[in-house]
Amino acid sequence: MAALLDSPRWLGVLMIAPAVLYIVLVVGLPFVLAILYAFSGVTMGSRTIEFVGFKNFISVLETTKFQTSLRNTFVFALIAQVLVMVLGTVLAMALLKDFRGKWLVRLLILLPWVAPISLGTIGWLWILDSTYSVINWTLEALGLIGADGWFMWLGVPYLAMGSVITIHVWRILPLATVILLAGLTSIPHDIHDAAQVDGASFWRHLFQITLPLIRPIMLVAGLFGLVFAFTDMIVIFVLTRGGPYDTTQVLASLAFFTGIQAGDLAEGAAIALFLFPLLLAVAVAFLRVARRAEVT
Amino acid sequence: MAMSPALKRVTARGGHLGLIGLFTVFSAFPFYWMFITTFKRTSDLMKRSNNPFIYNEPPTLENLRVLFFDTLYVRWLGNTLFVGVLVVFVTLLLAVPAGYALARLTGKWGEHLGIGIFLTYLVPSTLLFIPMSRLIGDLGLQDSLWSLVLVYPSFTIPFCTWLLMGFFKAIPRDLEEAAMLDGYSRFGAFVKVVIPISLAGILTAVIFTLTLVMQEFVYALTFITAARNYTVSVGVPTFLVHGDVYFWGSLMAGCFIASVPVAVLYNFFVDRFIAGFTVGAIK
Numbered sequence: 001m002a003a004l005l006d007s008p009r010w011l012g013v014l015m016i017a018p019a020v021l022y023i024v025l026v027v028g029l030p031f032v033l034a035i036l037y038a039f040s041g042v043t044m045g046s047r048t049i050e051f052v053g054f055k056n057f058i059s060v061l062e063t064t065k066f067q068t069s070l071r072n073t074f075v076f077a078l079i080a081q082v083l084v085m086v087l088g089t090v091l092a093m094a095l096l097k098d099f100r101g102k103w104l105v106r107l108l109i110l111l112p113w114v115a116p117i118s119l120g121t122i123g124w125l126w127i128l129d130s131t132y133s134v135i136n137w138t139l140e141a142l143g144l145i146g147a148d149g150w151f152m153w154l155g156v157p158y159l160a161m162g163s164v165i166t167i168h169v170w171r172i173l174p175l176a177t178v179i180l181l182a183g184l185t186s187i188p189h190d191i192h193d194a195a196q197v198d199g200a201s202f203w204r205h206l207f208q209i210t211l212p213l214i215r216p217i218m219l220v221a222g223l224f225g226l227v228f229a230f231t232d233m234i235v236i237f238v239l240t241r242g243g244p245y246d247t248t249q250v251l252a253s254l255a256f257f258t259g260i261q262a263g264d265l266a267e268g269a270a271i272a273l274f275l276f277p278l279l280l281a282v283a284v285a286f287l288r289v290a291r292r293a294e295v296t
Numbered sequence: 297m298a299m300s301p302a303l304k305r306v307t308a309r310g311g312h313l314g315l316i317g318l319f320t321v322f323s324a325f326p327f328y329w330m331f332i333t334t335f336k337r338t339s340d341l342m343k344r345s346n347n348p349f350i351y352n353e354p355p356t357l358e359n360l361r362v363l364f365f366d367t368l369y370v371r372w373l374g375n376t377l378f379v380g381v382l383v384v385f386v387t388l389l390l391a392v393p394a395g396y397a398l399a400r401l402t403g404k405w406g407e408h409l410g411i412g413i414f415l416t417y418l419v420p421s422t423l424l425f426i427p428m429s430r431l432i433g434d435l436g437l438q439d440s441l442w443s444l445v446l447v448y449p450s451f452t453i454p455f456c457t458w459l460l461m462g463f464f465k466a467i468p469r470d471l472e473e474a475a476m477l478d479g480y481s482r483f484g485a486f487v488k489v490v491i492p493i494s495l496a497g498i499l500t501a502v503i504f505t506l507t508l509v510m511q512e513f514v515y516a517l518t519f520i521t522a523a524r525n526y527t528v529s530v531g532v533p534t535f536l537v538h539g540d541v542y543f544w545g546s547l548m549a550g551c552f553i554a555s556v557p558v559a560v561l562y563n564f565f566v567d568r569f570i571a572g573f574t575v576g577a578i579k
Contacts, residue, residue, distance in 0.1 A: 008400070008401045008482060009401070011397070011401055011482055011483060012397040012400075012401030012402040012406065013397075013402075015393035015394060015396060015397035015401065016393070016394045016397040016398065016402065016406070016409070018389075018390050018393070018394070019390040019391060019393070019394035019413070019453055019457055020394070020409070020413070022390055022449060022450075022453060023413065023416055023450065023453060023454065026446070026447060026449065026450040027416050027419055027424065027450045029427075029431075030424045030427040030428050030431060031419065031423070031424060031427075033427035033430075033431070034423060034424060034426060034427050037426060037427055042430075087319075090315070091315075091316075091319050094312060094315050094316050094319070095316070097312065099312075099313070099316075105316060105320050106563075107559075107560065107563050108320050108323055108324040109319060109320060109323045109324075110323075110559070110562075110563055110566060111323055111324055111327055111555075111556070111559050112323050112326075114507065114558065114559040114562040114563065114566070115327070115555030115556065115558065115559045116510050116511045116513075116528070116529040116554060116555055116558070117511060117513065117529075118511075118513045118529045118530065118532070118533045119528075119529060119532055119533070119550075119551040119554055119555050120326060120327075120551070120555060121533070122532065122533055122547060122548075122551050123326030123327065123329055123330050123548065123551055124326055126329065126330075126333065126544055126547070126548060127325075127326060127329055131344065132341065132342070132344065132348070132544075134329065134348045134349075137344075137347075137348050141347075170322065170323065170326075173323070174323065178566065178570050179570055182570050224418075227418055227420065231420035231422050231423065232420075232422070233422055233514065234513045234514070237513075237517075238533050251422075252420075252422035255422060255426065256422070256425070256514075256517075256518075259425075259426040259429075260425070260426065260429060260518050265426050265427075265429075265430060268426045269426045269427065272422060272423050272425075272426060273423070275420065275422065275423050276423065279418065279419065279420070279423070282418070283415050283418065286415070286418075287411065287415075
């Protein structure tokens with residue numbers, strides 16, 4: 001035993017084994033089960049697993065609820081993530097300069113990311129309330145809408161989608177911003193100075209020097225953001241429950257309502273499994289970025 | 297008309313501050329709004345013609361009284377703390393040795409394993425919660441806080457292992473080698489020398505674990521059914537919102553109290569968090 005502890009090789013194995021075992025049991029096992037369930041007829045009450053092939057996928061694919069959710073997932077995730085990347089780059093560049101009270105601004109900008117998301121979203125539920133929305137009140141006070149023209153932010157299809165996208169952007173923007181800021185800070189000063197001496201215009205400087213240099217880190221921020229956007233259901237669960245008429249229903253929330261609330265584990269698992277190809281793509285992309293960073 | 301250089305500078309400066317102001321308002325407004333609403337009387341809130349930005353009626357502490365004495369809020373905070381402390385314990389017990397092993401002992405295969413462990417952090421709860429709910433049922437843990445204690449390390453261990461690995465890599469090897477020359481075994485040197493000087497890193501891992509536990513929503517919503525067993529992030533939105541009447545004052549108080557102090561604490565550690573996220577992409 002003592003000899004074992006002295007060999008770095010075996011000590012390493014012993015020290016890492018418990019963590020790996022825990023992850024295999026608590027992430028790996030359910031993951032395998034998620035795949036098995038999707039091909040079975042399992043429900044909340046049943047005790048055995050009986051295989052039914054692709055039946056769940058076929059029956060799920062046929063429902064308009066699923067088709068709507070699949071479309072919504074892409075609309076929601078892609079629009080939100082494009083906005084996050086553009087706004088995050090703008091904000092990170094603004095924060096690169098020093099100014100008074102920067103630490104306070106940073107704290108306030110980080111709030112949406114570090115506060116529990118379900119609680120932050122309830123703040124928005126109140127801001128967007130159909131009867132007492134402060135946004136509507138302000139618009140009316142400014143004379144932009146009439147007393148009977150108040151927007152139902154969460155009750156009308158396109159507005160509801162716009163609202164959940166906005167709140168999701170609100171929540172992810174801080175993370176993207178600080179990651180991009182870390183990237184911008186790591187660019188050596190003399191590169192910027194050289195560009196200035198050469199008289200590069202602002203846009204040329206931005207697109208030909210700054211952005212190419214932070215490309216790897218933009219990829220990291222973009223990939224993480226995409227995973228969050230595609231798999232998250234908290235904002236939608238709290239704000240709209242997928243409504244009105246499923247116009248904000250996404251795969252993650254549909255899997256929850258089908259698998260947990262309605263108790264159809266097999267169909268819920270089949271819906272959730274549609275998230276997997278995307279995760280795989282992101283993981284592969286992440287590994288390629290990590291490898292390239294190692295080589296250079 | 298061409299602008300003079302001085303005027304140009306002033307405009308650029310104004311634009312810069314305006315831009316930052318706009319983003320700050322967008323980010324912080326909901327929290328400011330929670331704070332304002334906390335002290336408003338319901339009769340003030342429920343009159344559409346009232347200016348919502350000011351107190352039309354005198355402020356009140358009634359909403360806080362309701363929140364703390366007429367709801368399960370305090371219990372939910374307690375539940376969250378209970379789960380948080382236990383998850384911190386499990387996480388440190390497994391992630392500290394694992395992080396050290398990846399930093400020092402395992403060489404090339406450890407590097408791959410490390411990336412593999414980190415990637416499991418990306419497997420979302422929305423993919424796993426369906427089989428999990430059944431496993432938890434089979435273990436007899438449904439509606440028990442222990443189900444959360446069991447499951448939450450599945451995302452805290454990967455992240456903290458990764459984070460701690462970075463910390464341990466930064467410690468000079470000489471320190472352990474000197475201790476080993478003094479007669480300590482490799483493991484003894486780890487316990488007696490490396491852990492004491494890594495307390496800053498371990499504290500960071502503790503803070504992240506606590507905030508991740510506090511933020512978690514999907515598993516708690518899935519496993520817990522009785523209101524008295526909720527954690528705060530699920531109790532407030534599902535229980536306080538689902539009544540027939542919305543007690544907006546108490547609701548906003550509950551959100552504000554549970555989010556802002558944690559956020560301020562977290563803010564001190566966020567740079568280390570980002571360093572963990574971006575390992576490899578920044579040199």
